[in-house]
Amino acid sequence: MTDLTQLIDRYIDAWNETDPGRRRDLITRTYAEDASYVDPAGQGRGQDAIGTMILGVQQRFPGHSFRRTSDVDAHNDRARFNWELAPADGPPIVRGIDFVEHADGRLRAVTGFFEPAAA
Numbered sequence: 001m002t003d004l005t006q007l008i009d010r011y012i013d014a015w016n017e018t019d020p021g022r023r024r025d026l027i028t029r030t031y032a033e034d035a036s037y038v039d040p041a042g043q044g045r046g047q048d049a050i051g052t053m054i055l056g057v058q059q060r061f062p063g064h065s066f067r068r069t070s071d072v073d074a075h076n077d078r079a080r081f082n083w084e085l086a087p088a089d090g091p092p093i094v095r096g097i098d099f100v101e102h103a104d105g106r107l108r109a110v111t112g113f114f115e116p117a118a119a
Helices: 002-016 020-030 047-060
Strands: 031-039 042-045 064-068 073-075 078-087 094-103 106-114
Touching (some): 002 020, 002 047, 002 078, 002 106, 020 047, 020 106
Parallel strands (some): 031 106
Antiparallel strands (some): 073 078, 078 094, 094 106
């Protein structure tokens, strides 16, 4: 489970990394080349498309960061975990749960769901 938790934490790190080179490195190490990502706000296939999605979220929510808010629950090649997006000095603006499929130490597919906005 430790390797999977590290993979999920690297996934969160990729969403928070603002340096383009470091973000690209995290994406390459975290996602399979043909990985898919889908949530209510968008979808993409492949590392480049996922990188574009991450950049778009960072541009839309400057000064905000993601953090994992639950343990990683896993079985077989699937896992789930909760997260939230918040400014450094404020309450979360959105919470969610992501379901992932993983193989060979990288994510193959991510499906995200948003929970109602925090009060």
